[in-house]
Amino acid sequence: MDSAEQLSQEANDNENCQSSSSNLNAAHNDILGKIKTKKKQIFKLMKRQNTNKKKCSSYSGPTHNRKSQNDIHQIDIRQHSNSILNLPPNLSLEQKDSSINNNPSQNNLEDDELFSLNGSFCQSPPFQHIKDIADNIQITEKLSDMKISSHTPPLNPQRQYNLNMNPLNFHEDDDQKSNEDSKYIEENYILPQKKIKTQNNRNYEQKRQTQANSLRNAYKLKQNEEENQEDLHNIGFDNEFSHSAFDTESIQNNNIDNQTQNQEIDADDHEIHLSPAANAEGCSYAQSIMNSHEKKQMQQQQQQYSRREKSLEELSKKFLTIFLQKEQMLISLDKITQQLDVERRRIYDIINILESLKLVTRRGKNNYKWNGFEQIFDTIQFFSTQSEKQEVNLVAAEQNEKKEKSLEILSIGFLKLFLNYKQTLSLEEAARKLSPNNSENQKIKTKIRRLYDIANVFKSLGLIKKVQLNETKKPAFQWIGITGLQDFYNSSKDKEGLGSYLELDETNKSQKINKKEQQIQQRTLSNSLVNLQNQNDQNNTQDNTEREIINCKNINQLFQSLENKNNTLQQNLIAPFQQEKVIATEVADKEADSSASKSNCFFSNSKNSAFKRVRKSLSQTTQQNAQINPNSRLICLENLVRNSIFQCNQLTNSLNMSQKLTQLFEQKGRPNIFQNIVNDQNIVNNLNNTTENQQRKQSIQSENKKEYSYSWY
DNA sequence: TATTCCCGCCAAATG
């Protein structure tokens, strides 16, 4: 097993363990009992059918789809457990449960046997690890799967079956006859199954969708006719029950009474039996109908297929929202696919493009790494440094040797065009620029398609926007760049991630935090304040700096001074907030107040790394600047300044946080240690404003880029 | 109609 995979697996396990709690356990036990009852029923049926454990093939749907289905219902389990299990609402069954539970050894026996009876059960006996709800869902899924694959092999018409045989010994029944059976099954069931399998894979997802839709439509019709006459249980339960493989009578009719007929079990069985996903969707839909009429309308709107909803832009936004706040972490494709409930192929599209921005790196099969959002600034700077055409080809050639990832390369090329060629591009123009001159029309067309994909992801990041070229003429895309990134970052910051995701290296993180705390103790608050004041004074000389920028003949000097400025900025500004962080930790310990813990998280995550990155990119820029042309230098500078502003904004945010903390302290009657900082907020505000001015002037410069670029030498 | 771009087949890569 791949080590990374193992890691993620472990993390996953941890997550699961943590999420279990006592009241979940109650629900868990409840479900467990029901499952056991179901299993008992199934067991009986299977005994009757004389199913041979080895001949029974497991379900043949596409594996990744199936996997994702397995986890989908984690959220809904408590609401839908009844319907997923196809249990009637009256729980007379619980009596049986209790009797089963009172005899554990017998239970185990039954479980084992049951698992060995059906291929899909064999894969992983879920009862092995009773951890939490999630496991239950897997079990129920598998029960449902079995319902789907109730494709039990056909009975051999040549043979007389003893329906009253002792079920526990049925597999030892009669060796010769068993062999006959197996041959029969092999020829009439397994081989045809294989043929069907391929096509079945293809159609499975589609069928699942159709099922879900038709089910919902059915509900809708019913609703229209009968207007609130029914309650949730009737809808949810009756419909499913009619399809249920657990309906003992129907099974007996099908498989036992008609046993002499030559039964054909084909792939269309999939259509008859509802997939678990369809069940759940149907159920939730039914529930919403019952709740209110307003919801009904909303649901109808939702049901209308909308291309927008599924667009790459939306998807990419969702994807990014999950990871935006995180520092480095592992991404498991399976998980993310399931979380976003989307086809795998689409995730690849997004990941490939994000890879070109170096936000994501491939670590191995099924395993990617998120590099942190700040990484994108480095990337943009990096590519704005490279000159236009030759290097595009060079990079393309380099990467061609390793792998052909056209989407990634194309994305890089697109990015470079924006950075080095034009701020506004039509896709066709871009496509032609990015292909060899002897361009066939068909190739260009394809390239444009891909550029649309890329543009969508860029759009979701706020890097570009769509504009009309030359007044209602051809559409085109305009570069927004880091400003857009900021907006995107700020707007989706509030949304938080869609949910927890497996974290990378928790232990390392906390160690780092401890080190930082030690460092903090060396700095005193007053020192920091003094430095902050100094910093403010320095910024009064900003006009000078600006003159420097415009008149500067020696670009190296300029970068050097900028870097120095930023170094001091980092040293002086970060200290007070680190101080603040310690306090926040204390509060979190003592009060366990939500805002306090939030701020704690905030500080530990983004602040330090943000500054680290500013530094890093600064030094990079300085190193590279010997080789770059004046035009690029300007862009670098612009990026640099904007980058700083981005960090400044983050600082302002943290100041707001500190204000909140202050209020908290006052409420609790604690001494307010960093009152001074808050009072001095105007210092930082000034700082912010001046930098903003700088930015404004800077962007004016860049608009007139060409004129200025001549004066650089 | 033109633009946009989702969908998913299937081949190549990977382990």
Place this chain on the structure above:
DNA sequence: CATTTGGCGGGAATA
């Protein structure tokens, strides 16, 4: 080999 990854173009949704 099974699975994962990614190229690619048809043709449907949208403006």
